[in-house]
Amino acid sequence: MTRKITEPTFNQFFAPRYKIPVPRLLTGDSGLSEIKRSLEAWGGEGLVKPDVLAGKRGKAGSIRAVGSAQAAVKELNRTAGMEVNGIIPRGAYLVEKIPAKWEVFTAITYSTAHLGPVLTLSLEGGIDIEQVSRNKQVSIPIDIFEGLDAYQASEALLNLGYPQKLISSFSRVLIAFWDMFISTGMETAEINPWRITPDGKPYACDFKGSFDESNYKCRIPGITYPEYPSNTTDFEDEMQEWDAASHQGQAHVSDLGGSKILPLLFGGGASTIITEILHASGGDPVFLSDFGGNPPYERMYGTAKRCFDYHLGHAELLLILGGKANNTFVDVTFQAIADALSDYCREHGPLTIPVVIGRGGPKLVKGFLVMRQTLEQLHLPYVIFGPDTPVTMAAEYAARLVNALPKKQEEQEHVS
């Protein structure tokens, strides 16, 4: 579960710790009198913003300027309930409007070209910084050990046309920005934009960032990471939690909303390819899954059990498919899946759906025999392919098979 934060969390927890100047901010649940007092202190005007992990198009269109407490309350309520690019906000907040003569757009992320962190600067923005044309932005590789070179940043700003007299103060906050990034295990961080007041003071006026879950630094004592409403299903949520519970074998799923084939897939590459074939061939897969990485028995059993509990009851075909494993023991994973399948049938009654299997890798034949024995015991129709049959052909076959299955009795009656 990737940790992501936006402006409210940044303003409340991170900016003060790293001495990054930010506009004053009120959360959406603030009272009328508090809002009134704050607006007066802020010069009579504020901005209402949705707290949302906005996608590529940002949240620019959903920001409203307000000049009174009543208008602010009204906008806060309206904005909190309004989807931004199809995403429900976590809430809305009111933030001080910073008068600005200049705006600078910045991002720090890890660059695959430089194989290290990079600071990207632009004097244009409003959307994701990467969308700004290349000649209007500059990227500065950062030495991972030595940190951001302020001189280098200053040069870059000058080249972009930033006023020389303001560079010194801005370089200082860029250093603070880097310090925050590297000290908290962030993977991406965008301050978009910095607004520079007429007297040259920079304010970080919006923020979005994500943390690298593998970096211990992001587990910061005293900080509660916000939970954002997501479009994930209960199944995805449970699987995410289960996936995060162990590093022994993956348990990655992404719901596709399909209803025909329940695919238990192995290997990051194979799972992607198979899902694409299923989709293109009308197999209507329930989800994309990647269960490789040599999961031990109990991990694989737990994964299969969750998939079966959520989806086996309404799936029309069970597909267990993966490429030729290097590491994953087929006998262990198949025993676990077979046991989970048997337990499901014991609990929910017999199934009649066909099972298509394709796999290669260590202890393959033993795994196939385990699976075959279970499928025979459960009287389930099955076809088992070895590694000499391409996974893509096996996936195509499964898609054609599920579409050729005789209609269930009640469906036939309904149609007639």
Place this chain on the structure above:
Amino acid sequence: MSAETLSKLLKKGDRIAVSNITGREASQVTAVSQKYCGNIVGGWALGKGGQVVDTPKGPVQVFANFEELLRLVPSKKHPNKILIYSPPEAVYGEVKEILKYGTGTVETLFIVTEHVAVEVTAKLHRLCRQAGIDVAGCNTLGMINTHDHVRIGAVGGDTPDESFKPGSVTIISNSGNMVNTIAGYLASVGLRVSFGISTGKDRLILTPLKRLLELAEHDEHTRIIVLYIEPGGTYEAEAVAWMKDHAFSKPVIVYVGGELAEKADITLGHAGAVIEGKASSASGKKQLFDDYFGSAPFNQAMTAQQYQQKPEALAKGLRVTILHHIPAAADLIYQVLGYTRDTTRFQPLTLNPWFVNLHNLGKALPAELALAAGTIPEPHLSQYKLLVKGFSDSMIRQPMRNASHASSNDGAVPRVYGISLADLMEKRSFVASLVLYWTGRLPNDIFEEHLVEMTLIASLTNGPGTISAQGSKLSASAGNRPHTAMIGTLASIGEVHGGNGSKAAAYLLDIFSDSGLKDPYDPEFTTYPLAKKAAAAFRRKKEAAKAIGLEYERIPCLGHPVFTGEEINYDPRERVISEFIRKSNRRQVFLDFYLQLAAALKANGAAPRVMAVNVDAALACIWLGICWKSLIDKEITTQRVIDLPFAAFALGRAAGGAGEFFDHQDFGTAMDMRIPVNECRSLTRPAKLSP
């Protein structure tokens, strides 16, 4: 020291050390690699120094850390390649230590570890670049060099020779699994592999595609390159730009996966599949290669003749839209450009089910979907035959600390193999419940139940002089409690007292493993030929051993020190069991075999008289009969079957030991088992210690 060719990344003669070598995956990979190419010189693991990792080529030494490895391994064997299997949190420290002690010797690191922080990966890149060391990973699966028959990491799984034979195709893949899978596909058109490389698919790939292509360009064995690409990163954009600038001379076949995920706005399993702008998306990468090739993606409907008209386009390569078109596209390039295939042996890719049972569904399906079982290719067919024929030596293992098949308790109902203890108490006997607990199945009928009961009764005692009874009496004499005395009995049985039943079980398993016996009480099954054959085999062995004055191994459980001396000898306890079987109008195949064997040994002259089939043999026969069905169904291991007769003897004799204890406790005098000093003999002369 950075590599200039692919073979510099991995070649014959490289010496590999493995970090965290005792870990689950690392130790398995080490064993396979040693068998395949024997290039591992040692490993290290925290707190495991002094241990070894067993491999088919002998043990691999485990050291406490990398520094100790360098100190204790002869300098000629100092590793130049390192395979890192350490946990993510430890990777940075491991690499620092490698750089501290190994700079100048170590050339390449292969970091298999997943979930290494991006920050750490960036630091590793910076440190290793400074030290002139190449790094593959993180999250690589390693690489294989088929011409040198060496690998590092897990490429090729547990049978690298199966997919990787020397050839002319280098596979570079973001997915480790796809290296193996694509190698298998290429064999279908007679193409084999020169190098198989898993780049890893973390956010930062430390040996990027451009670098690998640079190395492949200079590799003498590589004619074409197959790429499996996923979304994320600008590696392909850099590689394509480089290929354009340097007029890359080798055709590239590329498959780009992951566009569906992009369209559906879902995440892929690999951590690095993060889109940062168009060039890093799957669709962007497809476009990138299409522009480079200057042609539409591979079309299977087009013939080689049609492509022949523009061979220069194929010289750059092709993009395929379906994975299993890779071999056809490669074949096309070889045909049009006039390359020679690596082998003439090939079989087209097709649907080949190994096992099928569609039940009634098959009748309702169109013929092309109602598949029939095809051919299982070697070596899988041999493995299959071996597995279905024999018994099971091992079950699929898992941590059992808090798990049991044998018992359960949901907080209210204790169960044995799913049957509640209360039900067993009300409806079945102790013996039936015991059979359930020990074998996972209840006895078939009252006949089997009584047979098992007799094995326990027969084991109770053979008189107070037996050493097992003595064990209990000694304990009673010392003033112990009954459970300690029972332990005294159990401690006084062993391989030569009670353990013979296990040997008999093993002997019977050997004799009957190929017999085709399904039912151990089958009235039609003929045991005499088996007995005669076994007797003949024993006679040959005995005569051969005697001829050169060697001791020979006896058939277990034939003969008894008490029941001997007659022309035909019997153990009366075995007789009771045999008589019960006869009166029940049944037979027991294994016991019949044993009795016929004793007679056959006398008949062929291997024994001077008909030896008694002793009670241990009878125990083994009965328990083997009880287990036979489970054994055939591979529900229990041969080891359990071998252990059960001894366990039955131990249970009976421990109960007997309690009987001896109670008797001794009531009627014996304190320390009466003690042997007075004057009855003990010294076999050593008195001696004095020098001052």
